[in-house]
Amino acid sequence: MNNDTNFKRYLKLDLLPTPWCPGCGNGIVLKTICQAFDELDLPKNGTVVVSGIGCAGRSAGFFDLDSVHTAHGRAIPVAEGIKYANDALNVVVVSGDGDLIGIGGNHLFQAIRRNTNITVICYANEIYAMTGGQVSPITPHNTKTLTTPNGNPDRPADIQFLFKSNNCFFARTTAYHLNHMRKCIVEALKFKGFSFVEARTMCIVNYGRRLGYKNSNEMLLHYKEFYKINDYAEALAENEIGIIKSAPRSSDGFPSA
Amino acid sequence: MTKQLFQGNQAITMAAEVAGLKFFAGYPITPASEIIHELVNKKHIKVLQMEDEIASINAIIGASLAGLKAMTATSGPGFSLMQESIGLAHMMEVPLVIVNVQRVGPSTGMPTLPAQGDVIQCIHGSHGDYFPIVFYPNSVSELYKYTIMAFNAAEESLSPVILLSDGFISHLYETIIPDRNFDIKNRTRPPLGAGNRHFTGLSHEDSVPKTSDVDNYRRLITRLHEKQQLTAQRYNYYEYLECSKDTDTLLISYGALSRIAYYFKNDFALYRPIRLFPIVEEIKIIASRYKRILIMEMNTGQYAHEIERILHREVEFIPILGGCIDLNEIKQKLYEQRY
Numbered sequence: 369m370n371n372d373t374n375f376k377r378y379l380k381l382d383l384l385p386t387p388w389c390p391g392c393g394n395g396i397v398l399k400t401i402c403q404a405f406d407e408l409d410l411p412k413n414g415t416v417v418v419s420g421i422g423c424a425g426r427s428a429g430f431f432d433l434d435s436v437h438t439a440h441g442r443a444i445p446v447a448e449g450i451k452y453a454n455d456a457l458n459v460v461v462v463s464g465d466g467d468l469i470g471i472g473g474n475h476l477f478q479a480i481r482r483n484t485n486i487t488v489i490c491y492a493n494e495i496y497a498m499t500g501g502q503v504s505p506i507t508p509h510n511t512k513t514l515t516t517p518n519g520n521p522d523r524p525a526d527i528q529f530l531f532k533s534n535n536c537f538f539a540r541t542t543a544y545h546l547n548h549m550r551k552c553i554v555e556a557l558k559f560k561g562f563s564f565v566e567a568r569t570m571c572i573v574n575y576g577r578r579l580g581y582k583n584s585n586e587m588l589l590h591y592k593e594f595y596k597i598n599d600y601a602e603a604l605a606e607n608e609i610g611i612i613k614s615a616p617r618s619s620d621g622f623p624s625a
Numbered sequence: 626m627t628k629q630l631f632q633g634n635q636a637i638t639m640a641a642e643v644a645g646l647k648f649f650a651g652y653p654i655t656p657a658s659e660i661i662h663e664l665v666n667k668k669h670i671k672v673l674q675m676e677d678e679i680a681s682i683n684a685i686i687g688a689s690l691a692g693l694k695a696m697t698a699t700s701g702p703g704f705s706l707m708q709e710s711i712g713l714a715h716m717m718e719v720p721l722v723i724v725n726v727q728r729v730g731p732s733t734g735m736p737t738l739p740a741q742g743d744v745i746q747c748i749h750g751s752h753g754d755y756f757p758i759v760f761y762p763n764s765v766s767e768l769y770k771y772t773i774m775a776f777n778a779a780e781e782s783l784s785p786v787i788l789l790s791d792g793f794i795s796h797l798y799e800t801i802i803p804d805r806n807f808d809i810k811n812r813t814r815p816p817l818g819a820g821n822r823h824f825t826g827l828s829h830e831d832s833v834p835k836t837s838d839v840d841n842y843r844r845l846i847t848r849l850h851e852k853q854q855l856t857a858q859r860y861n862y863y864e865y866l867e868c869s870k871d872t873d874t875l876l877i878s879y880g881a882l883s884r885i886a887y888y889f890k891n892d893f894a895l896y897r898p899i900r901l902f903p904i905v906e907e908i909k910i911i912a913s914r915y916k917r918i919l920i921m922e923m924n925t926g927q928y929a930h931e932i933e934r935i936l937h938r939e940v941e942f943i944p945i946l947g948g949c950i951d952l953n954e955i956k957q958k959l960y961e962q963r964y
């Protein structure tokens with residue numbers, strides 16, 4: 369599988385290199401998304417990628433598909449507009465944790481409520497990377513960032529429970545667990561309804577390096593040691609990655625009299 | 626076709642349907658809500674009530690890129706929320722129609738009363754330089770006609786076109802003939818899912834972001850500006866009424882307030898821009914015939930400054946604030962100004 373280069377057909381190879389720093393994890397996520405596309409043989413005509421703003425958001429422009437690079441936080445409503453306009457399209461959102469869970473958080477919450485049939489891949493680097501390294505909604509408690517010099521006073525958002533509320537798809541994975549990440553993305557793409565993959569990935573330059581990691585490989589090793597795979601669990605513990613189990617859909621609304 | 630009685634907001638929805646509207650996303654707000662109420666009952670139009678106006682504008686951007694003619698409708702507070710993505714739509718060249726039924730601001734102001742306080746926001750509300758086409762009708766039949774013009778101009782310019790209204794004309798009932806014989810402009814660009822284009826708010830050239838190429842940015846903005854000017858020339862709408870008496874004064878007004886200006890047509894020449902922006906060039910020639918230019922508007926001089934700028938001369942200004950259009954008050958102000 370590792371020699372398989374078929375996934376490259378989903379990329380604009382002539383635009384490489386990406387603007388990302390050496391050691392950045394975004395390339396791993398981008399590649400794995402393309403591998404998942406390839407595994408499902410997603411038609412290039414008929415698939416649209418949408419992103420918000422940030423380092424992760426820049427990945428949209430590298431897909432050899434129609435793509436839309438929206439305003440900061442607004443990828444989900446643009447993607448929903450596309451999907452509701454043409455249900456035949458596969459619509460995939462790729463963006464950062466600040467973009468999707470921070471500034472775009474309400475749209476995420478509402479898309480879960482609407483259960484729009486799109487897939488969101490979150491490049492979850494736990495930081496606002498593009499702007500230099502400020503605290504994000506999923507930065508761990510007590511972590512030092514540019515805007516939390518004494519450590520993050522808040523606890524990180526654990527958004528898996530939002531998805532449970534409407535029986536949507538949620539998976540957490542990391543850039544170390546490549547096969548797992550690919551499986552999560554494939555299952556998310558196959559899911560009929562709103563699906564979200566939180567892919568933990570390394571920002572070495574504006575995050576890891578300040579936390580004492582010498583290089584991004586050390587960050588990968590942290591993922592390896594810290595996270596355990598627990599697929600189809602009811603819920604994921606802080607140190608677990610996996611796909612959460614879907615419950616049967618509860619009856620829709622009030623019965624009419 | 627026979628005359629029928631319609632509300633202003635209702636006329637907008639009927640015209641939008643004729644113009645080919647297929648997708649609407651919006652958020653409730655007075656005095657624009659009747660538009661979504663009407664549209665949900667139309668069979669071939671997808672209507673979404675979104676979580677806010679930011680989601681609304683972004684959903685119609687997506688739908689428009691996916692190939693459907695798309696519209697949203699709001700009032701000042703929602704129009705403020707949409708501003709960032711209006712800039713995005715200009716940069717990505719997305720045809721849209723945005724209806725702003727103005728009410729008294731700033732902030733929540735006086736929600737049920739009409740105003741004209743969002744005139745400058747139409748052209749400078751988003752950051753950076755962009756060149757929107759803005760129409761502002763003054764009757765129910767004109768709301769009908771210029772909704773169709775707004776859709777056509779959006780398709781021709783590949784840009785978001787603003788249709789201004791106000792709480793007065795949008796809530797007015799008048800008899801109109803809902804004519805369906807308009808030349809309708811169709812989409813020229815293939816919908817999403819047909820290629821490998823990249824639509825981005827970053828400065829770009831042929832689908833490739835160019836984040837620090839100064840010359841490319843200058844070319845891009847010049848091209849967008851010229852495109853807007855060229856399209857606007859095909860929508861040169863204004864009303865000019867010469868005075869039966871000899872007068873040295875041209876009275877300028879638009880939208881709801883211009884309806885009361887007709888009362889003074891025997892004392893002043895009247896000018897009413899319908900395409901508010903880009904400013905109709907003819908105003909220069911018309912204004913040159915008059916010694917005095919008098920502008921009244923329901924704000925503190927937003928269009929007056931624009932007119933001064935384009936005419937390179939001073940104009941007299943009468944603000945009519947607070948959502949109240951009272952003939953006696955206006956009479957007094959107009960004639961007071963004279964002496």
Ligand SMILES: Cc1ncc(C[n+]2csc(CCOP(=O)(O)OP(=O)(O)O)c2C)c(N)n1
Pocket residue numbers: 421422423424425440463464465466467468491493495496497498499504
């Ligand atoms: C409305 C708005 N506010 C702020 C910014 C500046 N900004 C650009 S990217 C970004 C954060 C990105 O963080 P994240 O979404 O986590 O993506 P990352 O860069 O970490 O991949 C911010 C705040 C912006 N572009 N737009």
Ligand code: SF4
Pocket residue numbers: 387388389391392393394423424493497498570571572573574575
């Ligand atoms: S700043 Fe961080 S997230 Fe952005 S490209 Fe560099 S390493 Fe990657």
